[in-house]
Amino acid sequence: MRELKSSHQLPIGGAVLARSAEPPHTGGWRVGEKPRIQLDSCVNCMLCWIYCPDNAIKIKDEALWGFDYDYCKGCGICQEVCPTGAIKMIAEDLALPPFGRIGGEADAA
Amino acid sequence: MPLKAPKIAPSARMRLLTGAEAAAHAMRQINPDVVSVYPITPQTPIIQTFAKFVADGETDTEIINVESEHSAMSAAVGAAQAGARTMTATASQGLALMIEIVYIAASMRLPIVMAVGNRALSGPINIHCDHADSMLARDSGMVQILTENAQEAYDLMVMAPRLAEHPEVMLPVLVSQDGFTITHSAEPVSLLPDEEVRRFVGDYRIPYPLLAGEVVTQGPFAMPDYYFEIKAQQVRAMRAAAQVFDELSEAYQACSGRRYQAVEGYRLDDADRALILMGSSAGTAKEVVDELRAKGEKVGLAQVRLFRPFPAAALREMLTGVGAVAVLDRALSFGGTAPLFAEVAAGLFGQTVSLSSQVYGLGGRELFPEQIAAVFHDLESTEGLEQPRFIGLRG
Numbered sequence: 001m002r003e004l005k006s007s008h009q010l011p012i013g014g015a016v017l018a019r020s021a022e023p024p025h026t027g028g029w030r031v032g033e034k035p036r037i038q039l040d041s042c043v044n045c046m047l048c049w050i051y052c053p054d055n056a057i058k059i060k061d062e063a064l065w066g067f068d069y070d071y072c073k074g075c076g077i078c079q080e081v082c083p084t085g086a087i088k089m090i091a092e093d094l095a096l097p098p099f100g101r102i103g104g105e106a107d108a109a
Numbered sequence: 110m111p112l113k114a115p116k117i118a119p120s121a122r123m124r125l126l127t128g129a130e131a132a133a134h135a136m137r138q139i140n141p142d143v144v145s146v147y148p149i150t151p152q153t154p155i156i157q158t159f160a161k162f163v164a165d166g167e168t169d170t171e172i173i174n175v176e177s178e179h180s181a182m183s184a185a186v187g188a189a190q191a192g193a194r195t196m197t198a199t200a201s202q203g204l205a206l207m208i209e210i211v212y213i214a215a216s217m218r219l220p221i222v223m224a225v226g227n228r229a230l231s232g233p234i235n236i237h238c239d240h241a242d243s244m245l246a247r248d249s250g251m252v253q254i255l256t257e258n259a260q261e262a263y264d265l266m267v268m269a270p271r272l273a274e275h276p277e278v279m280l281p282v283l284v285s286q287d288g289f290t291i292t293h294s295a296e297p298v299s300l301l302p303d304e305e306v307r308r309f310v311g312d313y314r315i316p317y318p319l320l321a322g323e324v325v326t327q328g329p330f331a332m333p334d335y336y337f338e339i340k341a342q343q344v345r346a347m348r349a350a351a352q353v354f355d356e357l358s359e360a361y362q363a364c365s366g367r368r369y370q371a372v373e374g375y376r377l378d379d380a381d382r383a384l385i386l387m388g389s390s391a392g393t394a395k396e397v398v399d400e401l402r403a404k405g406e407k408v409g410l411a412q413v414r415l416f417r418p419f420p421a422a423a424l425r426e427m428l429t430g431v432g433a434v435a436v437l438d439r440a441l442s443f444g445g446t447a448p449l450f451a452e453v454a455a456g457l458f459g460q461t462v463s464l465s466s467q468v469y470g471l472g473g474r475e476l477f478p479e480q481i482a483a484v485f486h487d488l489e490s491t492e493g494l495e496q497p498r499f500i501g502l503r504g
Contacts, residue, residue: 013218018324
């Protein structure tokens with residue numbers, strides 16, 4: 001949880017200065033479920049990347065990498081459009097490897 | 110009773126000007142970067158006169174002609190954000206249409222100066238003076254100044270940018286003059302030399318201008334976790350405005366010889382009865398006070414110039430020892446107390462003084478000296494004083 005500023009600490013009129021702005025982690029609005037990906041079922045079609053309304057699908061070296069949970073709002077569209085069933089929505093409180101990658105390098109490490 | 114000439118010291122620079130023209134001269138001398146405006150009676154002669162100054166090359170202001178007052182205020186917000194010294198002008202329905210953006214300008218802390226020719230709000234539609242339009246903006250976060258005559262309309266307009274732009278204030282400032290009574294009536298007005306006004310007003314710089322290279326989000330969305338804190342900043346700014354107004358009054362006196370207090374006491378020493386009022390009627394009431402004083406009656410008045418922030422402490426001190434006070438409002442609050450009365454009553458809470466709420470002059474109805482004298486006589490007895498009264502109403 002970020003520490004909230006007092007009215008004395010805020011810029012005048014609540015202006016947000018880029019040099020001191022913190023990213024608005026809208027992933028905090030996610031309720032209930034989060035996505036995970038089974039990497040050996042992923043065919044890198046990138047449909048999830050195209051459809052994600054929050055730009056929360058991360059790509060690395062032209063391949064799907066995983067989910068940015070700071071911005072994923074848990075809408076489940078990625079699961080709907082995934083043609084191979086690699087993406088599944090799971091309970092928010094279940095532990096996952098970083099970026100929701102199952103069967104990948106991060107998992108192995 | 111006969112009215113005397115205004116008590117203004119003669120000067121080589123005395124001009125015969127209407128209040129509207131006087132305000133326009135102040136704007137010419139200030140030379141704002143941007144004036145976005147839409148015409149409306151009785152404000153029109155302010156912008157009409159100013160537009161002529163611009164057309165004649167006497168200022169290099171950019172006038173933005175817009176399609177409504179909502180747009181005028183919106184354009185002013187944009188210009189002020191970009192770092193321009195910005196002004197606008199309006200009245201009545203125009204201020205009503207602006208009001209949504211006025212709240213935003215105040216919250217974004219944009220020091221826009223607004224000249225207003227006070228006019229009754231519709232309906233019924235009416236073009237004459239009362240203070241309903243200013244009172245509509247009461248809770249908007251604008252500093253509000255109400256003037257008594259053309260000279261004050263000029264002087265307070267010259268003071269307004271420095272008040273608005275003071276780093277601890279940074280708020281829009283409304284300088285109003287009574288519609289027609291001041292806007293359209295010619296009086297002798299003493300103007301400062303142009304260079305004196307420019308020197309007094311000084312340079313303008315906002316903290317985070319859009320065009321200064323700093324990447325900034327102005328007027329961001331604020332959730333329940335921050336909205337209250339932004340409002341608290343406005344509360345502090347308004348408190349600071351009271352202090353800054355007093356300092357500016359002193360500075361302005363040094364260059365003009367004229368001193369404007371947030372609330373001015375007139376013959377209140379040893380007074381047992383007093384009136385409190387705002388705007389042009391204060392001039393008439395001072396004449397009445399003089400007449401009654403000449404007859405030995407202990408009467409006085411307090412003229413409120415700064416309605417926001419309201420000078421409650423100064424008023425309380427000024428009225429110490431006064432037994433009965435009538436507050437003359439030129440606006441209503443249906444089902445509640447009239448706006449000025451509400452402020453005075455709150456400010457005098459706990460004091461032993463009889464208060465009377467009297468509403469006058471709605472929709473431009475005249476207030477005559479005899480009626481003001483009658484109010485003073487009302488105050489001789491406390492009987493029935495708790496009932497609000499309406500001066501000059503035909504039952």
